[in-house]
Amino acid sequence: MQDEVAEVVANALRGRDVTHVAWVAAGGSNGGFYAAHYFMERECATVSSHMYTSNEFVLAPPAYVDEHTLCVICSMRGTKETCEAARVAKELGAATVALYVNESDLTRICDQKIAYESIALDQSRTERVNSSVALMIAMSLASQVDSYDHYDEAMYAFDVVDGIYRKAFARMQEPAREWAARMAGERTIYVMGSGPAYGSAYIFSICNIEEMLQIDSPTINSCEFFHGPFEVLDATKPVFLLLSVGRCRPADERALRFLRRYGGPNVYVLDGMDLGLGELPQDVREYFNHILFSPILNNVYMRALSAATGKDYMTRRYMWKVEY
């Protein structure tokens, strides 16, 4: 996978000076780009990184998109507006790479493609899900365009992250069951996170809690919390905080202190250190928050909440059923 990604990036760079990378997708696939985008902004000064939900990219494409832009576009099965975004990117001259599970117009339109494995399936390998492949693209891009001093450690981290996930998957079953038992019957669950874990918080809200279980779930950035949202906190409010590992951890810790002081027993914290992030090399572990948080949230916490509420997580009101 690492060689495949490095080759795709090398192909995209051949004969073009890439100054921008745009990550384009919808919903969970869009949130799945967050780790790659966060990495690019912190480690690559020469390529500007930007994220878009597909339909905004289609309707009002950024002015900079031209042959110096790499567009990485993700859809599991070829979401209509995401295919359209690929068409727009290509027309504007960008290099295009599709991330996909099933072939579709997306893979037919893009210059290159990389298959990924669905995060929701237990047999999928952690380093092969969409957010991992995107992060690998970002690291490869940074390494080939500038230089990325910790590239080898990062690739080592991809080698071992699946084993770390499997252990965390087993270890978090019981804490997740306890959390879910307490949450059953709640109508709103806030999810908080910051920096490298914010994308995981967003996906947990919109894909797991809202889409799969039909429970309201605002996502709040731990830093923004103190500038508005914290006023909703009382002794009963359900809040799920992702405590990230790395430079933004103090922002999450500040939120946690406040939640512990003014919130009540429905405040829950999931610490990235408890997921095994500390086992990854110091200089790269921050960038793997999303890579461990997201599958644990999807496959342990969401499933536990589904079991506790007695609601099958394949329940849908609209998806697969009506036109939209």
Added chain:
Amino acid sequence: MQDEVAEVVANALRGRDVTHVAWVAAGGSNGGFYAAHYFMERECATVSSHMYTSNEFVLAPPAYVDEHTLCVICSMRGTKETCEAARVAKELGAATVALYVNESDLTRICDQKIAYESIALDQSRTERVNSSVALMIAMSLASQVDSYDHYDEAMYAFDVVDGIYRKAFARMQEPAREWAARMAGERTIYVMGSGPAYGSAYIFSICNIEEMLQIDSPTINSCEFFHGPFEVLDATKPVFLLLSVGRCRPADERALRFLRRYGGPNVYVLDGMDLGLGELPQDVREYFNHILFSPILNNVYMRALSAATGKDYMTRRYMWKVEY
């Protein structure tokens, strides 16, 4: 104001080649930069635009920030982490501009400063609130660095937008009262918007509904709605949709069709055309969505909801009361 802004931008550009602009603030001030950021991405190919919540900028500053970056940093009264962000930006060599109401460390740290007027006060002029000043900076920057063909029309729009706001303020009182009467007693109100109006949706959620009235309020991008959040919709769910004017309107219209079909009487739509956006020149009106939506939401809809719920909108549990 327009001359003052143009001069500040010219000063920032003197002797430096600006390749990036970073908009840095917390909460409502952060959301207030959305119009400027949206404009930059669509109209200025040569300067990359990025938004950050202050504390993330402090803890994990972007790699690109150096003397080729313009940092525009906003805080009404000198929010602690926003002042710290200004210090970090300055240390990294960026040109710094403070937007402020009261002088503070922020104005002492930054190279330059521009005073703005609070959106919450009826006597403030629409073209002088923080989001207007930021948009004016963006337009001036685009015009001075590249060229912005519609600069004169945009400045004309700033000349007339306050009059348009005053008329909308009067016209929307009754619709807002009706909406608020229906919402009184609801515990969760979704706010939806996209593209140039997304920042207004975010601020309405976190500052008006959550902070001032302590009601839960997830913000959903109209494009992302179909990829998760729409599964929470039923015949009773309260949803407030901003129908933007410009290229992203079809995304909001698609969401509206779905909301009308599967939602119920608690679905509400506020159309930017009803606020008078159609009175602004065709080529620039899209960029003024935020400039009209935000004061109408803050000063008409929020106040109406405050009256209908009998909750003083100066009610706070924590702000001004406890340390955090």
